[in-house]
Amino acid sequence: MPPSSQRPRRSSSAGSARPRASSRSLAHAKALEPNAFAALLSTVQDETEARLSACLDSRLERAEKIAPEVGTMVSALSELCLRGGKRLRPALLVAGYRAASARADLDIALDAGVALELLQAYFLIHDDWMDGDIVRRGGPSVHALLGERFQNQRLGDASAILAGDYAVALATELLAELDVRSGVQARVFACFARMQLAAVAGQQIDLVAEAGDIELAYALKTGSYTVQGPLELGALLASGSTVTLRALERFARPLGIAFQLRDDLLGAFGDPSKTGKPLGNDLRAGKRTLLLAAALERARPADRVLLGRVVGNRKARDKDLRAALEILEKSGARAAVEARIAQLSRRALKAIGRDVTVEGRELLTGAVELLAQRRT
Numbered sequence: 001m002p003p004s005s006q007r008p009r010r011s012s013s014a015g016s017a018r019p020r021a022s023s024r025s026l027a028h029a030k031a032l033e034p035n036a037f038a039a040l041l042s043t044v045q046d047e048t049e050a051r052l053s054a055c056l057d058s059r060l061e062r063a064e065k066i067a068p069e070v071g072t073m074v075s076a077l078s079e080l081c082l083r084g085g086k087r088l089r090p091a092l093l094v095a096g097y098r099a100a101s102a103r104a105d106l107d108i109a110l111d112a113g114v115a116l117e118l119l120q121a122y123f124l125i126h127d128d129w130m131d132g133d134i135v136r137r138g139g140p141s142v143h144a145l146l147g148e149r150f151q152n153q154r155l156g157d158a159s160a161i162l163a164g165d166y167a168v169a170l171a172t173e174l175l176a177e178l179d180v181r182s183g184v185q186a187r188v189f190a191c192f193a194r195m196q197l198a199a200v201a202g203q204q205i206d207l208v209a210e211a212g213d214i215e216l217a218y219a220l221k222t223g224s225y226t227v228q229g230p231l232e233l234g235a236l237l238a239s240g241s242t243v244t245l246r247a248l249e250r251f252a253r254p255l256g257i258a259f260q261l262r263d264d265l266l267g268a269f270g271d272p273s274k275t276g277k278p279l280g281n282d283l284r285a286g287k288r289t290l291l292l293a294a295a296l297e298r299a300r301p302a303d304r305v306l307l308g309r310v311v312g313n314r315k316a317r318d319k320d321l322r323a324a325l326e327i328l329e330k331s332g333a334r335a336a337v338e339a340r341i342a343q344l345s346r347r348a349l350k351a352i353g354r355d356v357t358v359e360g361r362e363l364l365t366g367a368v369e370l371l372a373q374r375r376t
Contacts, residue, residue, distance in 0.1 A: 037095060037366030044091040051114045052081055059170065072149055076142045077163045081121050083137045089116040089230045095367060096234025096248055099360025104238045108178055112237060116230055118171035123199060125164035129157055130207065131285050138276035180237060187236050191229060198224035206288065214290045215257050223256020247355035251348050251364060258344040258372040261337050264289040268328060274376040280321045286312025295333035303327045345372045
């Protein structure tokens with residue numbers, strides 16, 4: 001049996017020792033960065049990393065005491081969580097928190113952000129297994145990693161599913177430990193459940209449906225827990241008004257779709273050294289993206305034949321893959337997706353209105369720019 005932990009211990013203390021965010025550090029970052037959300041993200045990344053590391057170190061110690069095999073599973077989860085990650089969801093949670101209140105203490109919001117990172121890990125682990133993706137964030141996906149450690153891929157796959165289950169259970173426990181009123185906590189848990197239900201519905205559509213509304217699947221599968229859920233969760237933790245929550249919902253839906261459309265472009269054309277995934281990975285995986293749908297609609301018959309040889313073919317030759325990517329470009333599909341991202345971004349900006357705080361407007365405006373135009 002392989003050792004349960006494959007990474008060095010961190011010096012940060014585990015469990016209840018949580019670093020506190022400095023409002024001065026957030027303000028200082030904002031002063032140095034014209035995009036308020038980018039400044040916030042920079043600070044939230046550090047805060048989230050410290051809290052997430054302490055939490056997972058503590059859990060790994062407990063898991064190893066239960067059994068080495070449990071430690072192996074939790075170690076793989078920990079490696080995924082701490083192998084980078086943009087921490088966009090915790091930053092959006094803080095943005096929603098600030099959109100509802102300019103003065104509420106940020107520590108609760110930052111702790112809740114750790115739960116979002118664990119929720120994302122849960123979805124990533126299961127999604128990679130379903131799609132057969134063996135690379136995530138520049139390293140092995142959890143099912144691939146555990147298959148190697150157990151020297152048995154069937155056990156690795158099953159253990160990865162359990163690692164995802166463990167992640168979402170831990171996320172739920174962290175939310176239960178937040179120091180908020182019982183009424184607020186009930187609404188937080190309801191929001192957390194809605195995020196999961198929507199993402200599961202979107203994944204089912206993406207997995208099974210051969211046709212239909214691709215943007216609906218994007219709104220459910222990605223937008224629900226990437227943009228709308230974090231913003232709503234933050235506003236709820238700050239006891240935001242119904243008016244503010246509705247404004248955030250109007251803002252979040254178009255931005256969530258734009259975020260996934262940008263992800264589609266990065267999945268096709270992104271630099272593998274920055275995206276952590278192979279060039280053209282989505283084409284080889286056969287993912288039903290709006291980018292591919294636009295290309296199939298616009299491409300010449302001969303080009304559709306070539307696309308058919310690549311899409312869903314993990315053994316496609318690099319030469320054919322690059323030719324397929326060229327079709328996405330010359331057919332006008334890439335330009336059409338860029339235009340749709342711009343349209344959705346304008347809709348999100350228009351939705352901000354005056355129903356959030358001044359700081360909230362600045363953060364949400366910056367979020368549109370950063371999320372819709374990112375390059376990683």
